[in-house]
Amino acid sequence: xxxxxxxxxxxxxxxxxxxxxxxxxxxxxxxxxxxxxxxxxxxxxxxxxxxxxxxxxxxxxxxxxxxxxxxxxxxxxxxxxxxxxxxxxxxxxxxxxxxxxxxxxxxxxxxxxxxxxxxxxxxxxxxxxxxxxxxxxxxxxxxxxxxxxxxxxxxxxxxxxxxxxxx
Amino acid sequence: xxxxxxxxxxxxxxxxxxxxxxxxxxxxxxxxxxxxxxxxxxxxxxxxxxxxxxxxxxxxxxxxxxxxxxxxxxxxxxxxxxxxxxxxxxxxxxxxxxxxxxxxxxxxxxxxxxxxxxxxxxxxxxxxxxx
Numbered sequence: 693x694x695x696x697x698x699x700x701x702x703x704x705x706x707x708x709x710x711x712x713x714x715x716x717x718x719x720x721x722x723x724x725x726x727x728x729x730x731x732x733x734x735x736x737x738x739x740x741x742x743x744x745x746x747x748x749x750x751x752x753x754x755x756x757x758x759x760x761x762x763x764x765x766x767x768x769x770x771x772x773x774x775x776x777x778x779x780x781x782x783x784x785x786x787x788x789x790x791x792x793x794x795x796x797x798x799x800x801x802x803x804x805x806x807x808x809x810x811x812x813x814x815x816x817x818x819x820x821x822x823x824x825x826x827x828x829x830x831x832x833x834x835x836x837x838x839x840x841x842x843x844x845x846x847x848x849x850x851x852x853x854x855x856x857x858x859x
Numbered sequence: 860x861x862x863x864x865x866x867x868x869x870x871x872x873x874x875x876x877x878x879x880x881x882x883x884x885x886x887x888x889x890x891x892x893x894x895x896x897x898x899x900x901x902x903x904x905x906x907x908x909x910x911x912x913x914x915x916x917x918x919x920x921x922x923x924x925x926x927x928x929x930x931x932x933x934x935x936x937x938x939x940x941x942x943x944x945x946x947x948x949x950x951x952x953x954x955x956x957x958x959x960x961x962x963x964x965x966x967x968x969x970x971x972x973x974x975x976x977x978x979x980x981x982x983x984x985x986x987x988x989x990x
Binding site: 720771780783788790807808811833835 | 878891959963966971
C-alpha cells in the first residue's frame, strides 16, 4: 500500500457526475451560480472521500444495465397491481412461504442489488443472506411452486445481473 | 387548458392515493408480520410514484418555462430505501423468531435463517434415501 497515493483531480468520475446532477435536482435550477457551486462540490467531495471508498465490481454493460432497470420498473408496476389484488381479495387463498434461494452471484454489491430487486418485485421480500453469501432467504406472500419461483428469479433477475457485473 | 391539466393531475393523485390506501388496508388485513411487510413495501412505491408524477406535471405546466424535476430525486431515494428498510424489518422479524401463520411453508428454515446459516437442505437430501 502506498503511503501517499497519487493525487488525482477526478478520483471518482461517476460519483462526481451523480453529485453534480443531484445538486442541480435538489435546487431545481440550472442557474449559473448553482452550476459553479455544484461543480465545486462535485470536484471537492470525491477528492476528500475517495480514500474511504471500497473497490466495487465495475458495470461493464451500460445498455444491459439500462434495460435491466426498465424491466425492473415494469415489474414494479405489475407487482403493485398483483399485491393490491391479493391484499383486497380473500386472504385464505394466500399461501405464504419462506424459502432459501441458492445464489450463484458473488460480491456484496451484486447481492445487494439482487436482494433489493427481489424486494421490489412481485410478491417476494428478501429477508436474510446467509453468512457464507451462498443463500438468500426470501419470504413470498403467496407461492404455488418453490422450484418455479426460484427458477423465475434466477432467470429474470440473477442472470442479467451476472452479465452486467460479468461474474 | 387549465381544466384538462387539473383533470390529469387529479387522476394521478387518485391513483397514488388509491395505492397508498391499498397498502394501509393490507397492513391491517394481513394475518402475520412477514405478510404485512409486503403491502406497504410494494403498494406504496407505486402510490408515491403517482403523487410525484402529479406534482411534476402540475408544477411544470402551471408556469410556462419552469421545469420541476426534483421529484425524481424523491423517487430515487424511495427506490433505494424501500427495499433496504423492508429487508431490515424482515431480518429483525427472523431474529426475533416472530410467529408466522401456521400454513406458511418452509417454517423449518426460520432457525437457520435467524442465525445466518445455510439451510439444512443438503443434509436432508442425504438422510432421505436412508429412510
